[in-house]
Amino acid sequence: MTDARRxxxxxxxxxxxxxxxxxxxxxxxxxxxxxxxxxxxxxxxxAEHLATRYFAPHNSLADQTEPTFDGxxxxxxxxxxxxxxxxxxxxxxxxxxxxxxxxxxxxxxxxRACFAWLQAANIxxxxxxxxxxxxxxxxxxxxxxxxxxxxxxxxxEGRYTGTMCLSEPQAGSSLADVQSRAEPAxxxxxxxxxxxxxxxxxxxxxxxxIVHLVLARAAGSPPGVKGLSLFLVPKFLPPEGGGPPVRNxxxxxxxxxxxxxxxxxxxxxxxxxGTFLPDGAPGAIGYLVxxxxxxxxxxxxxxxxxxxxxxxxxAALGYTGYLHALDYARTRLQGRTSDAKDPSAPQVPIxxxxxxxxxxxxxxxxxxGGLALTLFxxxxxxxxxxxxxxxxxxxxxxxxxxxxxIVKSWPSQWCLAANDIAIQIxxxxxxxxxxxxxxxxxxxxxxxxxxxTTGIQAIDLxxxxxRLENGAGFALLIKRITDTAAAAPxxxxxxxxxxxxxxxxxxxxxxxxxxxxxxxxxxxxxxxxLEAAGHVVxxxxxxxxxxxxxxxxxxxxxxKRAATRYFFxxxxxxxxxxxxxxxxxxxxxxxxxxxxx
Numbered sequence: 001m002t003d004a005r006r007x008x009x010x011x012x013x014x015x016x017x018x019x020x021x022x023x024x025x026x027x028x029x030x031x032x033x034x035x036x037x038x039x040x041x042x043x044x045x046x047a048e049h050l051a052t053r054y055f056a057p058h059n060s061l062a063d064q065t066e067p068t069f070d071g072x073x074x075x076x077x078x079x080x081x082x083x084x085x086x087x088x089x090x091x092x093x094x095x096x097x098x099x100x101x102x103x104x105x106x107x108x109x110x111x112r113a114c115f116a117w118l119q120a121a122n123i124x125x126x127x128x129x130x131x132x133x134x135x136x137x138x139x140x141x142x143x144x145x146x147x148x149x150x151x152x153x154x155x156x157e158g159r160y161t162g163t164m165c166l167s168e169p170q171a172g173s174s175l176a177d178v179q180s181r182a183e184p185a186x187x188x189x190x191x192x193x194x195x196x197x198x199x200x201x202x203x204x205x206x207x208x209x210i211v212h213l214v215l216a217r218a219a220g221s222p223p224g225v226k227g228l229s230l231f232l233v234p235k236f237l238p239p240e241g242g243g244p245p246v247r248n249x250x251x252x253x254x255x256x257x258x259x260x261x262x263x264x265x266x267x268x269x270x271x272x273x274g275t276f277l278p279d280g281a282p283g284a285i286g287y288l289v290x291x292x293x294x295x296x297x298x299x300x301x302x303x304x305x306x307x308x309x310x311x312x313x314x315a316a317l318g319y320t321g322y323l324h325a326l327d328y329a330r331t332r333l334q335g336r337t338s339d340a341k342d343p344s345a346p347q348v349p350i351x352x353x354x355x356x357x358x359x360x361x362x363x364x365x366x367x368x369g370g371l372a373l374t375l376f377x378x379x380x381x382x383x384x385x386x387x388x389x390x391x392x393x394x395x396x397x398x399x400x401x402x403x404x405x406i407v408k409s410w411p412s413q414w415c416l417a418a419n420d421i422a423i424q425i426x427x428x429x430x431x432x433x434x435x436x437x438x439x440x441x442x443x444x445x446x447x448x449x450x451x452x453t454t455g456i457q458a459i460d461l462x463x464x465x466x467r468l469e470n471g472a473g474f475a476l477l478i479k480r481i482t483d484t485a486a487a488a489p490x491x492x493x494x495x496x497x498x499x500x501x502x503x504x505x506x507x508x509x510x511x512x513x514x515x516x517x518x519x520x521x522x523x524x525x526x527x528x529x530l531e532a533a534g535h536v537v538x539x540x541x542x543x544x545x546x547x548x549x550x551x552x553x554x555x556x557x558x559x560k561r562a563a564t565r566y567f568f569x570x571x572x573x574x575x576x577x578x579x580x581x582x583x584x585x586x587x588x589x590x591x592x593x594x595x596x597x
Contacts, residue, residue: 002056004048006323008120008316011556013044013113016372020548021379023109031386032107040110046090047114051121054083059122062263063439067204069255074204074265080125081206087118087129088158094136101140101148102156108385112312112378116371120316123443124263128161128201130309135162135213138302139232142290150238151211161207164302165196165214165233165269172197173456175296176224180216180271182231182286191283192216192233193272195253198450202267203235203252210235212250213302214271214286221293230295231286233271237278249284251275260442306451307408308377314447315370318415321422321440322363328426328435329356350425359425361566363418368563369538370411372545377407398473399480402465403537405457410534412447413454419444458526461533463519466510478507481540488543489550495543495568502536502572505579517585524589525582532578539572 004010017023017040024040026032058079067076087093096111097103118126136155139147154160171177180194192214196202203210212233221227236245253268271284278285290298329351336345337352350356380403383396419441423430430437448454466474481503488496509529513522546564549557 002052002121004052006327007051007056007320008048008117009319009323010044010048012368012371013116014041015548015556015560016375016545017109017113020372020545021109021375023107023379023382026107026109026382026386029386029388031105032382035106039106043092043095043106043110043114044117047092047117050083050086050090050092051117054079054086055118055121055125058083058125059263060436060439062122062124063260063443064262066257066262067255067265069203069252074252074255074267076204076206076263076265080128080263083122083125084128084161084206085158088156093129093133093158094156097137097140097156101152108378108381109375112308112375115309116312116316116319116374119313120320122263123313123317124261126313127261127264128206130306130313131164131201132160132162134302134305134309135164135211137305138213138298139211139289141301142230142298143232147232147287147289151232151234154209155211159207160209160211161201161204162211163199163201163213164299164306165199165202165212166299166303167197167199168195169197169268173453175215175228178215178217178228180214182216182218182229183283184219185283185285190218190231190286190288191272191281192231192286193283194270196269196271198256199267199269200261200264200450202265202269204265208236209238209245212269213289213299215295215299216286218292225296227293228295229292230289230298232289233284233286237285246278247276248278249273249276249282259445260439261446303451304404307404307457308374310447310451311370311377311407311409311411312374314411314415314444315367315374317440317444317447318363318367318411318418319371321419321437321444322360322367324435324437324440325363325422325425326351326360328429329360356425359421361563362570363421364559365542365563365567365571366411366414366418368545368560369542369567370415372541373407373410373538376541377403395476398469399476401468402461402473402477405452405461405465405530406534406537408451409448409454409457409530410538412444413531413534414538416441416444416448454530455527458530459523462510462513462526462529463523467514471510474507474510477537478503481536484540484544484547488547491550492543492546492564495539495546495564498568498572499536499539499543502539502575505576506533506536509579509582512583513585520590521585521587524587528578529582532575532582535572535575539567542567 024037027035062077065077067074095104095106096108099105132155136152139152182190182192214231214233215228217227218229235250237248249272251270251273253270256266274282330349332350333347334350380396380400384393387393422437429435482500485496485500542564545560549560
């Protein structure tokens with residue numbers, strides 16, 4: 001069994017859930033009334049056990065033994081299947097879902113913390129479960145009762161897995177250019193045709209069936225994203241009235257060979273190629289989910305859940321990298337202190353050196369800040385689902401809308417930086433496969449790309465989210481930040497003033513950009529805006545944590561306060577120059593002749 005102390009910090013999770021977010025207060029609400037701090041602790045204990053017993057031990061093996069296709073089936077290391085079975089049998093797969101479909105109605109905040117254990121232990125194996133849960137949640141919201149009974153319930157039992165099929169070879173992230181089509185059949189079903197690219201978990205033998213959610217354009221629908229519909233296309237069609245399941249016309253074209261996340265099979269799929277003809281007619285049989293031409297709105301239900309999960313996975317990988325680096329720095333002897341005069345004196349642990357401490361504090365501020373950010377987003381989801389006050393539920397929804405691009409992208413950028421630091425602290429050893437930190441970096445490098453690249457999240461934030469409902473969610477975010485700063489105790493007044501100034505600057509630049517700016521010019525520097533906004537939000541998260549440590553002693557709390565001070569001294573000052581650049585409405589990137597590149 002793997003040592004849990006280098007996977008994730010249970011002490012930090014307890015602090016975030018109980019002392020900062022005070023999730024036990026949710027148990028006063030009907031949705032969570034069956035729970036208590038004790039059930040939360042039991043869930044976290046179970047997740048830690050699964051992480052150390054089933055997920056972590058094969059993390060390196062799955063990385064070194066990539067999925068293969070033998071012409072008949074996709075082969076992966078068997079430990080992946082055993083881990084996913086254990087996860088499903090534990091009840092954690094359905095723990096946050098509604099009781100009426102067999103869920104446990106565990107707060108999303110606790111469930112997100114539980115799943116972070118698995119993501120930190122083995123991100124590629126955890127991804128099968130992440131996609132399955134998000135797929136089931138979408139169908140629970142938009143699917144028919146028959147679709148729920150036939151597909152969601154088996155997913156919650158761990159017998160089926162789920163995917164999301166958006167990208168295509170010629171379209172990538174440009175969903176307006178999706179060419180997959182769906183033709184209505186006489187029996188009310190559809191025949192789906194087209195190729196889908198980058199489909200994680202797209203083919204394997206880990207489950208009885210794979211439930212594909214496919215974006216396609218129905219016959220007669222308009223061009224662009226407004227003409228996309230969503231179809232449920234299973235790998236196997238459940239038999240009507242007994243008999244064995246029938247293979248649907250979904251064919252594996254190839255497996256993509258990745259830099260990281262190697263245990264998650266990533267595929268190119270062809271729908272309706274004629275490889276399998278379930279009833280003798282061409283086309284993969286699909287079932288409409290929700291309404292025609294409303295597919296993207298439904299798919300965003302899964303995409304937004306996946307985006308938060310990606311941010312959480314990035315934070316988890318950054319966190320485990322930080323813990324490995326911290327352990328190494330405490331035990332690796334090298335050099336002497338700068339004021340040491342005797343060359344024969346014993347060498348000191350490298351954690352003694354100020355530059356190593358700088359790197360460790362940076363990694364700590366990124367990893368712990370990223371994890372806290374994702375749990376804060378989960379807490380908003382709990383508020384939205386359980387608040388008995390409509391205004392509170394609406395505000396939680398508005399705030400989560402604004403924060404989702406940041407929750408996805410900030411940990412993906414900065415917790416990857418934490419993994420980079422972990423390699424640096426290990427020195428030459430970190431650049432070898434004998435130490436796991438190089439795999440953590442390779443795994444985490446995917447997170448700024450999938451489920452919407454950093455650039456896409458930036459355009460979403462500045463181009464849409466800050467303007468939703470006349471900017472209500474963004475205004476609420478700024479108000480929450482300034483309210484926290486105003487309530488900060490005396491010991492944190494300098495940081496509170498700094499945070500208020502940064503939030504005010506972000507608000508002013510946002511208003512100025514859209515006051516009379518052309519969209520192309522405004523969005524040209526959207527990634528700069530996203531990075532600045534993310535640092536302001538995470539500074540806010542750190543100040544909240546610091547306030548929660550008031551009057552508490554011990555190295556854990558001192559560590560939280562040190563990380564807060566580090567973030568305000570070394571990180572938040574990045575925001576000023578970024579806001580200054582944005583205020584100029586600089587158009588260099590628009591005006592640049594690409595022949596100059």
